[in-house]
Amino acid sequence: MNGRGNQRIQFGPPVTPQVIKNLMIANAAVFIAQFLVPAVYQYGVVIPDATWLGLQLWRPFTYMWLHGGPFHLAFNMFALWMFGSTLALYWGEERFLKYYLTCGVGAGVLIATVPLLPVIAGWGPVFGPTGIPTLGASGAVMGILLAFSFTWPDRTIQLLFPPIPLKAIWLIPLILFFDFTSGPSNVSHLGHLGGVAVGWIYLAQEGRTPGAPNLKTLKLRYQRYQMRKKLRAVHDEARREREQKRNDDHTFH
Secondary structure, three states: OEEOOOOEEOOOOOOOOHHHHHHHHHHHHHHHHHHHOHHHHHOOOEOHHHHHHOOOOOHHHHHHHOOOOHHHHHHHHHHHHHHHHHHHHHHOHHHHHHHHHHHHHHHHHHHHHOOHHHHHOOOOOOOOOOOOOEOOOHHHHHHHHHHHHHHOOOOEEEOOOOOOEEEHHHHHHHHHHHHHHOOOOOOOHHHHHHHHHHHHHHHHHHOOOOOOOOHHHHHHHHHHHHHHHHHHHHHHHHHHHHHHHHHHHOOOO
16 A cells, blocks of 8 residues: 555555454454354355344354355455554544444345345345355455545555556445456355445444545535536536637628
8 A cells, every 4th residue: 555645655554453353363263163163154154034034133243254265264354454454543443343343244134135125025036046145254344445445535555456556445446346247156246235335324424434425425516516517518608609709700801
């Protein structure tokens, strides 16, 4: 990451807060446990049918500590360490942990709920089978990336793939673009979008992150856009009238 203010370039955070260490240790421990004790996976993943029809309401919490393989775990923990450490240092560990858990659990609730809604409405499984398991900390991590990009929108991040510099504010749109266009079929798009949506609502309601737009600021931005659009129209009309007047004033011999 590159802090443009003083042109400082660094890889990763200068310090890893204890909350980040604890989360990484917990995720690694559960990852090992799910292979040693199959019931950890069986009863830990979030499944829409099991969550609501089977009243296994703990699943939207437990799913976020499980992972589908070492690369899945490594990617999520790397992102948590890279971006979460800076955010936890800035926010404080208590605020960070509350936000992290809210994004993860909130995404889990959406994963368990949204696929069932069209079934309940009589439309059938529009979003696919309602017995598919989902696991991973991606929803919580996407919330962390969102908070980072809203807090330091102009901070430059040097990506490894693709190898380009990118302003933090464009990080989430880029991830979602690759998510929906080239990501593997087993990626939980709903989980990623859920983490972003829950994180955005949380930050907007909390009101402590100026870069996180809420309905009021979005309305103001839209009004300013409309005003600028009208001003451009007025300027264009005035320019056309001046040009027409100059043409009318020409004398031909």
